[in-house]
Amino acid sequence: MNSLYIAGEWLAGQGESFQSVNPVTQQVLWAGEGATAAQVESAVQAARQAFPGWARRTLEERISVLEAFAAALKNHADELARTIGEETGKPLWEAATEVTSMVNKIAISVQSYRERTGEKSGPLGDATAVLRHKPHGVVAVFGPYNFPGHLPNGHIVPALLAGNSVLFKPSELTPKVAELTVKCWIEAGLPAGVLNLLQGARETGIALAANPGIDGLFFTGSSRTGNHLHKQFSGRPDKILALEMGGNNPLVVDQVADLDAAVYTIIQSAFISAGQRCTCARRLLVPQGAWGDTLLARLVAVSSTIDVGAFDQQPAPFMGSVISLGAAKALMEAQEHLLANGAVALLEMTQPQAQAALLTPGILDVTAVADRPDEELFGPLLQVIRYADFEAAIAEANDTAYGLAAGLLSDSEARYQQFWLESRAGIVNWNKQLTGAASSAPFGGVGASGNHRASAYYAADYCAYPVASLETPSLTLPAALTPGVRMS
Ligand SMILES: NC(=O)C1=CN([C@@H]2O[C@H](COP(=O)(O)OP(=O)(O)OC[C@H]3O[C@@H](n4cnc5c(N)ncnc54)[C@H](O)[C@@H]3O)[C@@H](O)[C@H]2O)C=CC1
Ligand SMILES: O=C(O)CCC(=O)N[C@@H](CCC(=O)O)C(=O)O
Numbered sequence: 001m002n003s004l005y006i007a008g009e010w011l012a013g014q015g016e017s018f019q020s021v022n023p024v025t026q027q028v029l030w031a032g033e034g035a036t037a038a039q040v041e042s043a044v045q046a047a048r049q050a051f052p053g054w055a056r057r058t059l060e061e062r063i064s065v066l067e068a069f070a071a072a073l074k075n076h077a078d079e080l081a082r083t084i085g086e087e088t089g090k091p092l093w094e095a096a097t098e099v100t101s102m103v104n105k106i107a108i109s110v111q112s113y114r115e116r117t118g119e120k121s122g123p124l125g126d127a128t129a130v131l132r133h134k135p136h137g138v139v140a141v142f143g144p145y146n147f148p149g150h151l152p153n154g155h156i157v158p159a160l161l162a163g164n165s166v167l168f169k170p171s172e173l174t175p176k177v178a179e180l181t182v183k184c185w186i187e188a189g190l191p192a193g194v195l196n197l198l199q200g201a202r203e204t205g206i207a208l209a210a211n212p213g214i215d216g217l218f219f220t221g222s223s224r225t226g227n228h229l230h231k232q233f234s235g236r237p238d239k240i241l242a243l244e245m246g247g248n249n250p251l252v253v254d255q256v257a258d259l260d261a262a263v264y265t266i267i268q269s270a271f272i273s274a275g276q277r278c279t280c281a282r283r284l285l286v287p288q289g290a291w292g293d294t295l296l297a298r299l300v301a302v303s304s305t306i307d308v309g310a311f312d313q314q315p316a317p318f319m320g321s322v323i324s325l326g327a328a329k330a331l332m333e334a335q336e337h338l339l340a341n342g343a344v345a346l347l348e349m350t351q352p353q354a355q356a357a358l359l360t361p362g363i364l365d366v367t368a369v370a371d372r373p374d375e376e377l378f379g380p381l382l383q384v385i386r387y388a389d390f391e392a393a394i395a396e397a398n399d400t401a402y403g404l405a406a407g408l409l410s411d412s413e414a415r416y417q418q419f420w421l422e423s424r425a426g427i428v429n430w431n432k433q434l435t436g437a438a439s440s441a442p443f444g445g446v447g448a449s450g451n452h453r454a455s456a457y458y459a460a461d462y463c464a465y466p467v468a469s470l471e472t473p474s475l476t477l478p479a480a481l482t483p484g485v486r487m488s
Pocket of ligand 2 (some may be wrong): 276443
């Protein structure tokens with residue numbers, strides 16, 4: 001199986017064998033070998049060779065290749081959505097929205113490039129001050145499994161647009177989506193070596209991150225791996241590192257008039273993608289008292305009727321599976337651990353079939369759990385914390401090392417203003433679900449969620465560096481010389 005794409009050629013990996021499976025049926029979807037350190041090195045060399053030619057193309061030439069890629073994505077939209085669905089377990093309707101986000105990324109990246117990293121000039125004294133941007137060179141892109149198309153695309157498209165060449169290391173859980181995406185780039189006419197595909201698991205990732213030939217690394221994935229990369233890149237100010245990591249996101253509910261709207265928004269925040277979005281609400285903060293009790297009873301009643309099923313089930317389910325049997329097991333164990341430590345199951349998460357990674361939504365009241373672990377449980381398990389007053393709710397919301405997304409459901413604008421001012425996160429929403437961030441806005445977190453290099457609309461910023469020039473076509477002596485310098 002030719003799993004790698006290096007210097008415009010498909011070739012077999014010489015590293016570890018691995019495969020991807022449908023998380024519900026366990027059917028093998030893709031099997032191949034990962035890249036060894038030597039193959040990573042040859043891909044870096046290919047990218048380095050291809051870089052000058054790609055960077056010297058005009059912006060309009062690069063845009064036309066990107067637009068051809070968008071057209072290729074549209075041509076293969078059904079196949080791509082199906083591949084995303086079968087490899088991740090997400091329902092087809094949701095996989096189709098991921099493909100749409102990939103297509104839309106092209107126009108948004110072009111707009112962002114022009115606005116944030118384009119060219120500007122103006123007179124400065126007897127010269128012209130010009131601001132232009134240059135690509136970093138060869139950059140590595142690491143993708144997560146939860147959006148195997150859209151999220152790597154969110155780094156690759158702006159990186160190529162800026163003139164970088166790219167080494168793409170997808171998640172080992174979703175190699176088939178990555179392969180199909182790269183085929184769309186080939187169909188678009190991207191020159192050989194400009195985008196190289198390095199399939200493989202952790203060992204391939206380690207070899208790529210450690211390769212001295214890369215000028216930067218753009219990562220979306222877990223905080224654990226991101227932290228490790230941050231340490232690895234310490235003392236290397238010459239390399240750009242952009243980290244998009246996880247969150248332990250709070251959603252605070254204030255007493256609102258429309259209870260059902262609150263319940264619907266909570267469900268969209270906590271359970272979409274089976275809870276496998278970095279923006280998902282993990283902690284639901286609910287006021288103590290009768291209104292809070294009523295809200296939770298309604299939330300439990302509606303959540304217990306959510307359809308969970310295979311990606312291609314008809315009628316379509318709201319939730320598909322989690323990514324693997326291993327992930328399902330870890331989530332079930334995390335639930336058991338919380339229950340053993342004083343959590344109360346309002347709706348117990350279950351795994352109806354041992355051999356399928358389908359989980360039903362879970363809602364635990366963890367108010368009584370001492371020393372609640374501040375960790376991201378990447379699945380459909382929502383933790384409820386009851387609060388006494390709004391100040392306590394904000395303190396609880398901020399009681400996390402992460403800082404990706406935070407939300408407030410409230411009819412009071414004054415409360416939102418207070419929440420906005422006092423909460424610490426890169427996304428702060430009012431009466432809107434936490435998930436589904438717009439590509440036309442910056443996307444990133446603070447604390448353990450990121451390293452202040454927001455992606456989405458601001459990805460242009462980490463894909464190029466600014467070059468400030470003072471320019472004048474002829475060299476002339478200034479009218480007045482500085483004191484102490486004699487020209488005669
Ligand atoms: N803030 C954001 O934009 C987003 C964050 N995420 C986060 O991603 C996580 C889920 O994705 P996963 O694929 O499980 O993340 P992960 O961290 O396990 O893997 C991400 C990538 O890093 C590679 N990798 C793992 N260990 C490595 C090492 N030591 N050195 C170099 N490479 C290594 C993997 O092979 C994969 O390609 C969740 O925590 C989620 O919150 C997911 C989507 C968006
Ligand atoms: O990157 C973009 O274009 C916008 C950010 C985005 O799509 N966020 C999604 C998924 C984030 C995740 O889980 O990783 C969202 O907010 O739902």
